[in-house]
Amino acid sequence: DLEINFSTEKPLVVFGSSASLKQVFLNIARNAIEAMENGGKLSISTSLLNGRAHVTFQDTGPGIPDENMAALTKPFFTTKPGGTGLGLSISSSIVKMMGGDLSIKSRLGEGTTVNISLPVYEGSV
Numbered sequence: 001d002l003e004i005n006f007s008t009e010k011p012l013v014v015f016g017s018s019a020s021l022k023q024v025f026l027n028i029a030r031n032a033i034e035a036m037e038n039g040g041k042l043s044i045s046t047s048l049l050n051g052r053a054h055v056t057f058q059d060t061g062p063g064i065p066d067e068n069m070a071a072l073t074k075p076f077f078t079t080k081p082g083g084t085g086l087g088l089s090i091s092s093s094i095v096k097m098m099g100g101d102l103s104i105k106s107r108l109g110e111g112t113t114v115n116i117s118l119p120v121y122e123g124s125v
Helices: 018-035 087-097
Strands: 002-006 042-049 052-059 101-107 111-119
Touching: 018 042, 018 052, 018 087, 018 111, 087 101
Parallel strands: 002 042
Antiparallel strands: 042 052, 052 111, 101 111
């Protein structure tokens, strides 16, 4: 199942490449979907807090073991057969280049939450 909640009245505008953000969002969504092998729910939400746009991906997958958490955004770390270990590393780098942060929280048996925080562009579009 997919649940989407855009909680802001106006679109959130950030500095950066739309193609790069698309790559980040698709990578995170794909990771969540692949983690939920037997089905589940992926919730994607946006919010505005303290001048930052937040995009949150929350899944009901199996969660990530604590011993893997520190390595998730390191290049070439993967637990997927045939995976390259570059998806989250590249995604994290893209977000950082845009002045943002990518954080990951997970609980075994409950799922994983990835939050992307980016500075909001305050000018006119």
